[in-house]
């Protein structure tokens with residue numbers, strides 16, 4: 001039978017199946033962080049169950065960490081306690097932890113790929129919905145709840161029903177200034193926020209084949225925003241070159257053997273998907289969102305649609321936008337470039353290239369938050385830091401930061417923030433804050449102009 | 461986990477679509493390291509204004525409606541995978557959530573906490589909202605064994621789907637960890653034969 005990439009990886013990990021019920025899926029790597037793991041550790045301890053495979057778990061602190069003065073003790077008692085708890089749990093159970101200040105610390109979905117922990121053909125889970133990011137490597141990767149974190153601790157397995165398969169194909173050539181973020185925002189705006197529920201998605205076509213690994217991660221990252229549990233892209237030479245020589249990647253002969261196996265993973269010609277969507281790259285333009293879910297996106301040059309629908313109207317009311325209105329020239333006071341969607345070196349290179357020789361507008365607070373310590377060092381090494389500082393941007397220390405505003409990095413009530421993160425929900429970036437999702441290029445341009453501009457005009 | 465067999469209660473209508481887990485429990489309340497106390501902050505930013513005043517318009521603050529069943533708009537529980545959302549709803553006292561669509565991860569999290577997500581047809585959901593508006597004292601009854609949900613004293617009844625394995629777990633109060641631990645031998649055998657098991661990191 002012809003198999004999809006997803007089938008091949010899934011089937012290779014099935015330990016057993018319950019009749020008329022879920023399958024037992026083996027998990028290769030389990031990533032954990034401070035927010036969704038403590039209750040799972042408690043559960044195992046209460047039930048006197050040991051952690052089954054501590055060597056296959058890697059921990060980082062990211063959601064609840066400060067992005068300033070990371071060398072100082074954390075002020076907030078609850079946050080400090082949460083981080084201490086993570087360290088205690090990891091030490092006690094022999095789990096590798098890249099804690100705050102460690103040279104490998106970073107957002108879990110930035111850290112694992114750049115260290116070579118994420119490899120093609122694996123199953124990876126984490127108590128975080130954007131675990132879908134790792135699918136960029138041809139990996140089955142998805143977010144789980146804390147009860148499932150406990151299950152993986154206890155057995156290195158999960159009970160799951162195999163999802164259906166979905167393929168999104170985008171062929172053609174992207175226009176200048178159209179970035180991976182625009183591609184995924186465009187797809188979600190077309191198919192909606194629950195088109196993927198119950199499915200695992202594969203992205204195919206030349207647009208993804210020609211994308212860097214960073215770009216592929218941005219795309220797969222937001223699979224959850226269309227409801228899919230995860231997204232995948234077939235591993236190819238770009239993938240192998242990226243993984244090669246990374247800290248925890250296999251080396252020498254082992255690596256070559258792996259590559260030979262990885263090459264067997266792409267979807268067979270003629271394999272059938274339960275659902276397919278096709279798009280033309282030429283139709284995609286720089287995107288922005290205007291509402292309170294990531295499906296409410298438009299091309300930057302378009303106007304907000306005029307729908308008669310209570311949820312839609314509630315959303316516009318929260319955002320203080322009107323039906324039929326354009327976002328061009330909307331004054332913006334906050335810009336955030338960061339989060340596991342867009343905080344990799346490529347994102348900062350794009351921003352720096354645009355910003356170089358310019359200065360941010362006086363009304364704008366512009367936060368740049370690298371995804372990891374390694375990205376931070378790279379920003380410095382490549383001289384991007386100087387460009388940012390000269391332009392009046394604030395380069396902070398790595399973490400999730402204003403993506404979920406769990407720490408002090410909050411956008412004030414009623415303020416707009418053009419953000420490269422992945423969720424524009426009500427209050428996501430702070431109580432009453434209004435989020436406009438966009439690419440790092442649109443975010444950088446907004447910071448320089450102090451308002452949203454039609455970037456396509458500058459590019460053409 | 462508490463067993464779930466049959467259940468009846470009045471219900472609270474929350475006629476909003478796409479309720480995400482950030483609304484159910486905002487991120488700033490995720491700093492706890494145990495499962496207690498999340499119920500106090502369920503729907504926090506809808507229940508209270510920023511200065512801490514009770515928002516009387518919000519249905520959870522409206523004493524007309526009480527009960528342990530939440531009836532919510534389409535696509536409930538989307539967004540973040542935080543299980544804290546299920547703890548918050550269960551902690552507040554809900555045992556059943558009814559909607560015409562649930563996000564995957566939320567559904568799993570709810571089931572793992574003895575909170576039953578019941579997916580009904582859009583027409584039935586609409587009928588529920590209409591009925592609750594007309595008579596806030598309407599009683600809704602759920603029979604897990606028979607997989608039915610009904611509006612009492614009316615002929616409105618609908619059957620719902622649930623994974624048979626999850627159903628057995630809920631009916632008996634078992635959880636997945638018990639089951640997985642009983643499969644240790646199979647898991648060890650799988651590890652032994654698997655050629656691409658995780659290499660040491």
Ligand code: SF4
Pocket residue numbers: 062063107108109128130339340341399400403404421422
């Ligand atoms: S950056 Fe945002 S979306 Fe990504 S893991 Fe952190 S909180 Fe989640």
